[in-house]
Amino acid sequence: MKQNDSTQEKALKVKRFVSYLLPAIIFALALWTLDKQMHHLRLSYVLESIAGIPLSHIGIAIGLTFLSYAVLTGYDYLAARHINQALPYKQAATTSFISKSISHTAGFNFLTGSSLRYRLYSGYGLSLSQVWEIIVFSVSTFWVGFCFIAGLLFTFYPVKLSNYTPAIPIPLNVVGILLLLLVAAYFYLSFRRRDLEVRGYKIRIPEPKIALLQLALSSGDYLIPGSIIYLLLPSNPQLTLLHVLVFFMLAQLIGLISTVPGGLVVFETAMLFMLEPYFGTVDILRPLVLFRLIYYFVPFLLGFLALIFHEFEEKKEFLKKAGKLTYSSLSEITPQVFSIVIFFGGISLLFSGALPSNPRYLHEITYMVPLPLIEASRLFGSIIGVLLLLLANGLWKRIDGAYVLSLIVLLLGGGFALLKDFDYHEAAVLFTMSVLLFPSRKHFYRKSSLLHQSFSRENIIAITLVLVSFVWLGFFSYRNVEYSNELWWQFGVNSQASSFLRAVVGVFFLLLVLGVMKMLSPFSKDIHLPGAEELELAKTIVRESKEPLGNLAFTGDKYLLFDDKKKAFLMYGVSGKSWIAMGDPVGQSDRIKELIWDFYEMSKLHQGRAVFYxxxxxxxxxxxxxxxxxxxxxxxxxxxxESFTLEGSAGKDFRYAVKNVEKKGYWFEIIRPEDVIALIPELKQVSDAWLEMKTGKEKGFSVGFFDEKYLSNFPLAIVRNEEEIVAFTNIWTGAGAEEFSIDLMRYKSSAPAMDYLFVKLILWGKENGYKRFSLGMAPLSGLEKRQFAPLWHKVGSLIFANGDYIYNYKGLRAYKEKFNPIWSPKYIALPTGFKKSLALKDIAALISGMKDLF
Known part of the structure; x- marks a missing residue:
């Protein structure tokens, strides 16, 4: 069994490594192919050619792009009609534009677009199943249009690929007929009102009217972008619009298969290759670059800004409802905004180091700056560019060290930009970034190590693509310089190719050093069940805490994570890939924030997901x-x-319960911790009888269990008569007599009503000066059941109202209510999207003691 688990783990690691590396390899191969096609061109000539495109053509291209994205918004509006959801067009269009514009450029279309749709639609009151139906509908719309348009083009206007790829002769008319048959099958299912089942998942095929609208929208989705490229291409009588549409669809398909974000470079390389018989390289590059800018980059920026605005509004309202008026919505996104800005600053410095400098500026700088300083500025400018790429991740996670280093690096980067070639534009941008970042110190509060931060898959791919682009851009810029070993040792104002080669080595040497340091530097938080010394330290912290939940740490079944100063701790367990913290951290309030971040970072370093229960x-x-x-x-x-009493009409039921039990010869008693051990055999009889009565087994993690060491930490409240103990519970106390609670409650079938134990406990607490007594949580209590409440609230309130055969939810709430308590909400904080259900499954497994089965 262990060997199979080890094999599966190795296979997963290999799969993960390939998923990281494959897009970068495809991107690099596409760059290499593009470089071979462009080796004879000068970059300045390409830029001048782009600048020569008539403004009228650019204006029409922008108009068609607007029309194309307007068509795309119809996907979601039509999907809402398909699932019988009355969703206003404005909401559907906003969600569609944000998800499409960002996923088109960011790549990983299904994952990115689906996550954004779920995030936005859930805010409009749609359930997870409804969002999933919209996603499936949109994906099917995309492929219906592709199969229809590609089928028509490949069948009735076939292009022989052997004209372009001699080694791969493919009859496109056969492919076209197959695609049209798929469309016909789809409409057959639609007219017959039949559903399609794929791997056990049933896809509801829309009615014919909606299916025809699907076809119309998705056809426009392909025809309009292809027409934009045709419009921007020079005139050629041998090349028709139908040719371009065929090439466009093939290039888009190749870009999708590559998984490179937005098909960047892969799409361009495929189009360049297929259009080469008709135009020169520059004539092809010009429309492709403009198409990438107009159709992808500009909508991406607009979609990103729309998403930021939406999140700003959503979180601002949520924080107001939560009563956290001191937190502005701007503070929620400030680190993320600076992270993105700093990342682009790093790209700017790297690309600047790969491109030739303006000769006029070089001539002027030689009179003011000595050559060694110019050479050093070229080298360190590129190194600083890489540092900014890495620091962006730390800024996103609010690490204070990343904030301080970013300020220093931005100032240095601006200085080096001036010294290497007097690039005052770039220097002004970097200095402006540092000025804007400087007053934002309060948003970067984490005292975490930069070496220990984790990088997401998308972050690693983005950095890799930037570095690959940096190397390619440099070699492309200096392709006319003949390579020789002497280049490495040539120094001079005009020896920019030599400076670039040294910068490449410096950049990758820096990455190597940082990588080795990260591998050799162990994470400071050791993961093991607590020993006697750590439990004693936890006991010291718990004694100073006003809330008693920290006593749960003494069960010994949870890991403990302490802050650096040992003034607070967090208890957690691991189930599946979920790292589940139990309750709020315990200890000094000024250490809590950093402790939560430490736990989150530690879970990421172990490829897990953080959950707070x-x-x-x-x-x-x-x-x-x-x-x-x-x-x-x-x-x-x-x-x-303070307000609890047995006097008057309000306390008559409690008075009766106490008198009735004591008449039968029972009494209440508090046992000191040091006297608990002597009673363990008798207490175990009570516990075993309770477990047998409940036909269950001991649970863990969120509650205590019967254990001699655990119980000996606390005073016990018992109910007994002359012959035996019939009930007991251990008492958790908080510092300063603020609050006390109970955990393990066990009783025999012969025990009197439990009201007696609770009333006597409350009276004992009042006599000893305590202010509050926690009766524990009422699960699923207080959930909203309004029309637009989240799905979880609707399901939870339904179970609460009708789930007595599962658990006595209403009865438990009603029982605790008679003590006139003050109710406060309890939450789970967990990842968004599809990981939410996995985290809930792991929590259930951990609490039930079945984590090893999953």
Whole structure:
């Protein structure tokens, strides 16, 4: 079994490595092919050619792009009609534009677009299943149009690929007929009102009217972008619009298969290769570059700004509802905005180091700056560019060290930009970045190590693509310089090719050093179950905490994560890929924020996902900073002891319960911790009887279990008569007599009503000066059941109202309510999207003690 697990783990690691590396390899091959096609061109000539395109053509291209994205918004609006959801066009269009414009450029279309759709549609009240139906409908719309247009073009206007690829003769008319047959099959299912089942998942085929609208929209989705490229190409009588559409569809398909973000360079290389018989290289590059800019980059920026505005509004409203008025929505996105800006600053410095400098500026700089300083500025300018790419990740995660280093590096980068070739434009941008970043210190509060930060798959791919582009751009810029070993040792104002070669070595040497340091530097948080010394340290922190939940750490079944100063700790367990923290961190409040971030970072370093279970409202802004979503799981009941009394009409039921039990010869008693061990055999009989009565087994993680060492840490409240103990519970106490609670409650069938134990506990707490008594949580209590409440609230409230055969939800709430408690909400903070369901499954497995089965 262990060997199979090890084999599967190795296979997953190989698969993950290939998924990281493959897009970069395809991108590099496409760049190499593009370089071979462009080796005879000068960059200045390409730029001048682009500048020569008539403004009228550019204006028409922009208009067609607007029309194309307007057509794309119809995908989601039509999907909403298909699932019988009355969604306003404005909401559907906004969601469609944001998801399409970003996923087109960012790549990983299904993952990126689906995540954005779920994030936006869930805010409009749509359930996960409804969002999934919209996603499936949009994907099917995309392929219906592709199969129809490509089928027609390949069948009735076949282009012989043997004219372009002699080694791969493919009869496109056969492919076209197959594609048209797929469309026919789709409409057959639509007219017959039949559903399609794929790998056990049923896809509901739309009615014929909607299917025809699908076909019309998706056909326009392909015809309009292809027409933009045709419009921007020079006139050639041998090349028709139908030719260009065929080439466009083939290039788009190749770009999609490559998984390179937005098909960048892969799409351009394929188009360049197929259009080469008709035009010169510059004539092909000009429309492709403009198409990339107009159709992808500009909508991406607009979509990104729209997403930021939407998130700004959503989080601002949420924070107001949560009562956290001190947190502005701007603070939520400030680190992310600076992270993106700094990343682009790094790209600017790298590309600047790969391109030749303006000769006029070089001539002027030689009179003011000595040659060694110019050479050093060229080298360190590129190195600083790489540092900015890496620091962007730290800024995103609000690390204070990344903030300080970014300020220093931006100032140095601006200085080097002036010294290497007096590039005052670039220097002004970098200096402006540092000025804007300087007053934002409060948003970067994490005291984490930069070496220990994790990088996401998308982040690694983005950095890799930038570095590959940097190397290619340099070799392309200096392709006319004949290589020789002496180039490495040539120094001079005009020896820019030599400076570039040294910069490449410097950049990759820096990455190598940082990589080795990261591998050799162990993470500072050791992962193991706590020993006696750590439990003693936790006990010291718990004694100073006003809330008693920290006592749960003494079960010994959870890992403990301490802050650097050992003033706070967090308890957690691991189930599947989920790292699940139990409750809020315990200890000094000024250490909590960093501790939560440490736990989140540690889970990422181990390829896991961070989850926070049974948390309160106090630290909601931190969990939002982590990018987690919150779902309410119930409410905790806390009895204010000052107002509790047995006197008067309000206390008559409690008076009767106490007198009735004590008449039968039972009494209440508090056992000191040091006297618990002597009672263990008798207590075990009570516990075993309770487990047998409940036909269950001991649970863990979120509750205590019967264990001699665990129980000996606390005072016990027992109910007994002359012959035996019939009930007991251990008492958790908080510092300063603020609050106390109970955990493990066990009783025999012969025990009197449990009201007696609770009433006597409350009276004991009141006599000892405690202010509150926690009765624990009522699961699924307090969930909204309004029309536009989230899906979780609707399902939870339904189970709460009708799920008595599963668990006595209403009865538990009603029982605790008679003690007149104050109710406070409890949440789970967990990842968004499809990882949410996986995290919930892991929590259930961990609590039930079945984590090893998953």
């Amino acid at each position: 049974e948390i309160s409202e106090k630290h909601i802004p931190i969990y939002l900073d982590l990018g987690l979503t919150l779902i309410k799981i119930g409410e905790e009941a806390k009895v204010p002891l």
